[in-house]
Amino acid sequence: MYMRNIIALLVLVIGIANSEILRLRQCNKYDAEFSKIKYNHRLVGATITELGLLSLRKCLTRCMYHTTCHSVNYMRSNERCELVGDSAEQNSTRMTTFEQRQGWNHIETNFYRKTIGEWCMANDPCPAIKQCRDICDGTHECADFFNAGSLIPFIQDASQSSTLTHYIAMKAFDGNELTFSHTSSGNLPPWIRVTFTQRVFIYFIEFVNRLPTNQNWGNRNDHTDLKTILYEGTQSTETLFGNTGVLGVRKHFTCWKYADALLAIQLTGNRLNIGEIWMYGYAKP
Numbered sequence: 576m577y578m579r580n581i582i583a584l585l586v587l588v589i590g591i592a593n594s595e596i597l598r599l600r601q602c603n604k605y606d607a608e609f610s611k612i613k614y615n616h617r618l619v620g621a622t623i624t625e626l627g628l629l630s631l632r633k634c635l636t637r638c639m640y641h642t643t644c645h646s647v648n649y650m651r652s653n654e655r656c657e658l659v660g661d662s663a664e665q666n667s668t669r670m671t672t673f674e675q676r677q678g679w680n681h682i683e684t685n686f687y688r689k690t691i692g693e694w695c696m697a698n699d700p701c702p703a704i705k706q707c708r709d710i711c712d713g714t715h716e717c718a719d720f721f722n723a724g725s726l727i728p729f730i731q732d733a734s735q736s737s738t739l740t741h742y743i744a745m746k747a748f749d750g751n752e753l754t755f756s757h758t759s760s761g762n763l764p765p766w767i768r769v770t771f772t773q774r775v776f777i778y779f780i781e782f783v784n785r786l787p788t789n790q791n792w793g794n795r796n797d798h799t800d801l802k803t804i805l806y807e808g809t810q811s812t813e814t815l816f817g818n819t820g821v822l823g824v825r826k827h828f829t830c831w832k833y834a835d836a837l838l839a840i841q842l843t844g845n846r847l848n849i850g851e852i853w854m855y856g857y858a859k860p
């Protein structure tokens with residue numbers, strides 16, 4: 576593993592790599608992956624701090640240890656390092672922009688992997704309401720999510736592809752598992768969407784079937800794609816974070832993404848009939 580790290584670092588130094596993994600020495604684990612290098616650009620708008628005379632490796636290490644660092648700007652010729660509290664991919668502040676700057680490179684980390692660690696990326700034995708995090712002694716701990724709460728207070732509205740009688744989309748987000756949303760047979764594929772009053776960070780959702788499930792509607796929500804939507808000006812970006820598979824009564828899905836809206840869309844069936852979609856996370860302050 577040590578050789579792999581050195582080789583990866585050398586490749587990065589000669590400037591052709593698009594991925595770099597740093598090792599936390601005391602844990603003997605690879606804990607942060609830096610990838611998506613953008614050459615001759617700085618990401619501006621969310622700078623945490625500027626550090627001088629640091630090697631690239633030390634710059635990435637500083638970012639790795641900093642709790643809110645998502646990416647760095649690095650200028651090789653005079654070893655300047657800027658820690659940035661956002662990434663181009665997440666743009667959670669909506670304040671970042673790329674600025675063309677000769678000699679500066681921008682390097683992003685996978686913030687999810689950085690925060691929870693390598694072991695927890697591959698295994699997650701924690702209950703859904705806890706967050707798996709790598710630790711040095713042993714493998715992991717199941718910690719509380721930072722600031723996690725129900726996202727119901729941040730719901731702006733809900734809509735769906737079609738509505739059967741009075742079973743409106745909002746019934747899937749009303750905090751009551753016994754009331755349900757129900758699309759009708761028209762306008763396929765069936766989908767349901769909830770939009771938020773502001774950008775939120777979703778840790779996980781709990782998808783609850785229409786209850787009770789031992790009825791002819793028990794498999795209506797099976798194989799439904801779960802996506803976050805981010806709106807940037809006139810553009811929107813959808814990101815898949817799960818699929819209900821065979822849903823049964825209820826299932827949890829890790830999301831760990833920012834969202835302006837959440838979408839469930841079913842490409843294989845002909846109606847959605849949902850008891851509740853609970854969403855947990857926090858709103859950007």
Ligand SMILES: *[C@@H]1O[C@H](CO)[C@@H](O)[C@H](O)[C@H]1NC(C)=O
Nearest residue numbers: 663666669671672673807808
């Ligand atoms: C971040 O979001 C803002 C506001 O929507 C947008 O103007 C900007 O281009 C985005 N930045 C990046 C790097 O995509």
